[in-house]
Amino acid sequence: MTSVKMTVNGKSVSGEVEGRTLLVSFLREQAGLTGTHVGCDTSQCGACLVHVNGDAVKSCTMLALEAEGAEVATIEGQANADGSLNVIQQAFQDHHGLQCGFCTPGMVMSAAALLKENPKPSETEIREYLQGNICRCTGYHNIVKAVLAASGQDVGAIAAE
Amino acid sequence: MYNFEFEQPTTVADAVKALSEEDAQALGGGQTLLPTMKQRLAMPSKLVSLTAIDEIKGVKKDGDQLVIGGGTTHGTVAREAAASYPGLAGLASKIGDPAVRNRGTMGGSLANNDPSACYPAALLASGGTVVTDRREIAADDYFQGMFTTALEEGEIITAVKLPIPEKSNYQKFEQPASRFPLVGVFVAKYAGGVRVAVTGASNEGVFRWTEAEEALSGDFSASALEGLSASAEGMISDIHGSSEYRAHLIGVMTKRAVTAAA
Known part of the structure; x- marks a missing residue:
């Protein structure tokens, strides 16, 4: 297991992952952010789409360790500050x-x-x-x-x- | 997928060292390798990510050629080559989808040499050069059949040099589910002649359609291709299209590319 640390929706999140741990698995299972979905798991469907350093990426086709130090944005961070829909x-x-x-x-x-x-x-x-x-x-x-x-x-x- | 050790060096020298271990595999943007590993069709003991190596990223013009770092994403090529080499930028802007283009890299695509990948057509039609950590390889020597290249074990594509043509265009007939080309044709017109490279069609991977090159070098127009047809021998035949269908598409896509480039 290797330590990984990234910023998700403005908050620092860290955990221990395997080499093969996907970014989407880290977000869902360790950061507890289950809004990012796994649809096809073959980078076709886009249900797992998040932003990494501002770019749209499919988090089922990126390793958690590749996001070390990155700024990640998920659906949970999209609402306005008062909780209303953006x-x-x-x-x-x-x-x-x-x-x-x-x-x-x-x-x-x-x-x-x-x-x-x-x-x-x-x-x-x-x-x-x-x-x-x-x-x-x-x-x-x-x-x-x-x-x-x-x-x-x-x-x-x-x-x- | 099976587990592996992960390394993310920041220099080419460190990456080459990391790749010298047995069963170590370079990882570009991962848009092909990770799905392949999920299916357990590949099981490297170690992945060496090239995405943190800044020296192999970027697009720059050097005289009459474009030099693109092996770690440059399709999205970056689409944006940064648009002014200098619009045919190449057009190709890059239609690979996969936007999220795939933000991860996938030119070096990764060329190293994998999928028989249906788009970039091999651009490299071959441009008569470009693959630059690695240890040597330079001409495009005509680089591609050696489906998923096979001149690269040695652990050799890293650091850059690709592409002579900028006077006119160019890439046309692909997409397989709608995968968005890979069923047939893709890149046409590039240089002062010294025209080069035509075909991807997606052949069991041997990307190839040059020399009859079309000769016809177009004399008269760069779709009408110059009248009466020419690519042979169906050796073409891929599968559920998406027969070898005859693919051979027919080569002619159609070449004409479209010439018309769009003119």
Whole structure:
């Protein structure tokens, strides 16, 4: 076992891990942050998406030891300081961007990464960026609407309606 | 996956030393190796992560070529090569998905030489050079068949040198589930001629389509390719497409790449 220490949602977290311990396992089982989900475990579905040093990564395909010293952001750190939903989370609720909710933490973290680099994405850009996040309930249209709304844009008519 | 010892050196010299142990394996961004290890198709006793070595990261222009560190992520190549080598940046911007591009590295992709990876097509079509901790290897000598390269045990790709073409483009026909190319074609036009590299199609991995290179070197237009067809012999045939289908796609993707580059 090796010691690992990182900052998760602004708080220092440390633990003892094996070489093979995945970042997502560390977050869920040692940091107790179970909002980050394991969907496919093969880096296809994006349910495990978190930010490491500001970049979106799939935490099922990164070792905990590779995050030594890193700043990690998960869904648990996304709400506003007063506990209310942030603008992206609220938009997902307003536009029914989730049904079962399993993919939602990854979708919200992916949307946050997109809006940081592209504050006013087009519908096409949103669909392209979310390629690595799979939702089996909504058919994506309401997720795309939610991201458009979160970026302050008109959700009006989107494709395939 | 089976457990392993983990090391994260900060210099190439320390990484080479760590890799000299038996069954030690270099780890780039891990976007292929970690899934492979989860399936227990690989079981190294030690992983040597290259992600903390700053000297093998970054994109810089050096005269008429682009020098890209082996540890540079696809996302960084997509952003930083956009002005100098848009064909390469376009390829990098469509590998996998954004989160995969934030981890996966050029060196990792080239060292693995997956027969359906995108970067081998760019390296081969650019007539580039692989720079390692111990030597330089020309692209034409580097690829030696599916998952096989000229790299020795423990040899690390520190950089890749790519001559910048006058015009270039990469087109891929994606297998929609994996997003790997069913067939991908990189076309690069230089003063001295055109190079065409095909990935995804052949059982031997990436290869140059020399008939198309000759036709395009005389006339760089999609119409120059009329009547040319790639042979289906040796092409991959699987549930996603027959060898004949892949051979047909080579022609289609090459024409699209030439049109987009022109």
